Amino acid sequence: MSTLDHPAVAKVAAALTEAGQHAAADGIRILPADARTAALAAEALGVEVGAIANSLVFRASFDGEPDAPLLALTSGAHRADPRTLAALTGATAVGKADPAFVKEHTGQTIGGVAPVGHPSRLITLVDTALRAYDVVWAAAGHPKSVYPTTFEGLLSVTVGRAADVAASPPGDGPA
Numbered sequence: 001m002s003t004l005d006h007p008a009v010a011k012v013a014a015a016l017t018e019a020g021q022h023a024a025a026d027g028i029r030i031l032p033a034d035a036r037t038a039a040l041a042a043e044a045l046g047v048e049v050g051a052i053a054n055s056l057v058f059r060a061s062f063d064g065e066p067d068a069p070l071l072a073l074t075s076g077a078h079r080a081d082p083r084t085l086a087a088l089t090g091a092t093a094v095g096k097a098d099p100a101f102v103k104e105h106t107g108q109t110i111g112g113v114a115p116v117g118h119p120s121r122l123i124t125l126v127d128t129a130l131r132a133y134d135v136v137w138a139a140a141g142h143p144k145s146v147y148p149t150t151f152e153g154l155l156s157v158t159v160g161r162a163a164d165v166a167a168s169p170p171g172d173g174p175a
Helices: 007-018 022-026 038-045 082-089 099-106 128-132 151-158
Strands: 052-061 068-075 093-096 123-127 136-139 145-149 161-163
Touching: 007 022, 007 145, 022 145, 038 052, 038 136, 052 082, 052 099, 052 123, 068 082, 068 099, 068 128, 068 151, 082 093, 082 123, 123 128, 123 151, 128 151, 128 161, 136 151, 145 151, 151 161
Parallel strands: 052 136, 068 123, 123 161
Antiparallel strands: 052 068, 052 093, 136 145
């Protein structure tokens, strides 16, 4: 079975097509090796690491409810800050999700989590730093698969919210 035939990649392609993003679905590429990090994906594609949209799943706690998945689509050039994510979503706490939690809520494995193709819609924040790139590359459901999109395309397909998801550098902001 080729990676394009992988069930998670097929779900991503179908979700993109259903959302009217036919060019993105048709643009799914299979890389020669797993690209489980933004740096590896950028190297394989010959693009800046900031043009890679990391799909990071976190556990978000909301006032005694069971932990909910929170998807942060971040520029590969920096890290999402859990405290910032909590403040943006109103969560009481945001923490790292383990591989089983990620698989349960996305149907995909870490390193290949796409913005779409999940069993249900996830709370999603899209890093405003991705706006700086004409083309953004996101995983397509498998660690070897990626597809081209845009910042606006990510917002549209995920029904996500644009947000600054990285921690502010020390000295920035009010004292």
